[in-house]
Amino acid sequence: MSKCTRLSGALVKEVLDSVDSVLFDCDGVIWRGDQAIPGASQVINLLKENGKKVIFVTNNSTKTRKMYADKMSTLGFNAKEEEVFGTAYCCAMYLKTVCGLQGSRVYLVGSNAMAKELEAVGIQQTGVGPDHISGKPLDWANVPLDPEVKAVVVGFDEHFSYMKLNRAMQYLTQPGCLFVGTNRDTRLPLEGGKAVPGTGCLLQCVETAAQRQAQTVGKPSHFMFDCVASQFGVEAGRCLMVGDRLDTDIMLGSVCGLKTLLTLTGVSTVEDAQAHQQSGCAERLGMVPDYYVESIADLLPALQG
């Protein structure tokens, strides 16, 4: 099958008929910042009316499922809390189900939302909020460590600081300490082509200091799909992943054997996808989507017909 095909005309219905579930990334796909993509809520409603499972998967770790459901409601989307998989929630699930840390404590470089999702699965955290420096290097190296801490967890943290970096490093040099990150996105894109540093910068900073690699749970790691699949009984071969980023959304689809659709309302372009396709590099081929659309609103005619 030829890849990176524009999805239009009769092909839209054909592709939608071939799937039972549709996974949507959020930012750059159904909204941009605080503005819904025109037509997106109709697309989601019609997919549901047509009997499709619709699920949202986002690498953003700054919101709980509840906060996502509230934002969706505000922007006019019909979505339940259980249908949203953010990395704050998925990270908590990973620590509970894969690492078996229920009842334990972690050192968290991350947001209040992450602390809440951890608490909801019975994991305590230390570390959230500001942590300013004082003293001298030898004091930093001898900073008191909580003996109950079993893992260092890194997500987006606007209070990231040298002291947090140091504390994470000191925990991670202890034998047996686990190391989990939410995602590796290096930038958080905003309205008007602006961006701010993403979790990937912070995670890489901690990895460099600790001389260790973290396990990440966000896209393109398959754990995020495993999490969705186990709760919704999604069959990979009959699932469509819709996203605006080739390196996270489309790669996740490739890793997990999903059909993939790139939408051009966000970060990546068709030219980016074609460059991957022409590279002849096996790893980059995983970033070539099956299909692309200008906007997910392009799915509307087939759903309304």
Next chain:
Amino acid sequence: MSKCTRLSGALVKEVLDSVDSVLFDCDGVIWRGDQAIPGASQVINLLKENGKKVIFVTNNSTKTRKMYADKMSTLGFNAKEEEVFGTAYCCAMYLKTVCGLQGSRVYLVGSNAMAKELEAVGIQQTGVGPDHISGKPLDWANVPLDPEVKAVVVGFDEHFSYMKLNRAMQYLTQPGCLFVGTNRDTRLPLEGGKAVPGTGCLLQCVETAAQRQAQTVGKPSHFMFDCVASQFGVEAGRCLMVGDRLDTDIMLGSVCGLKTLLTLTGVSTVEDAQAHQQSGCAERLGMVPDYYVESIADLLPALQG
């Protein structure tokens, strides 16, 4: 010539006779933390009495030349301010002589010592000290930037924070903004096998966010030796570099064509050096020293004889 030879007996005098200048790294070589290496000050005095130029080259960016001279004096070393090349000073020299930024301003992620060395060569800075977060992502992306800033400079900064990372990234996405780092050491080793995160972690964090590579001035970049050579008329072929780190000190020597001596009172081991030698990898061969000693005190008998 066979490399990684133990320097002892008659060979010590032979090697010392073949050089006019000796460059010493500081931490792990002439001192460890706040303790002088036994015999180090005598070695330095005797080298000078024997007519050798003795110069100190350190990647640490948290001290001015004056602060180094004071520390040396406290620990019993005979050294003038002009004989010490730290990365705070060398970075200022690089910005002045290579970048032509005298009379300009830079955004500094770094220490007060760096600010002082910049000021001493006529470069203003903004950024030193704490910079805590407030507001939301769109505020961060639209943070006011100083239009006079011509470069982002990254050194060791105990006040490193997400807001500083963000500010550096916003400057670096402007066309023409230069990007200079002091050094890439990922850890700052301390007494008792302890360590804290080094400048390399912070620099890599900013590089990841900015999607750009910085030019670094510290070891193993040849600028540090150029700086010494231009001020002291040092001839590379008749200069010995003494250090405890293969990746910075010994690599600098290889890059600049100096003779190299590893001392085992610091970070690297003979086994590390031998592993590089046996790797057959061209880049790693640059990290194999010509000679090694247990401590620079091993040079004493030849100097006293």
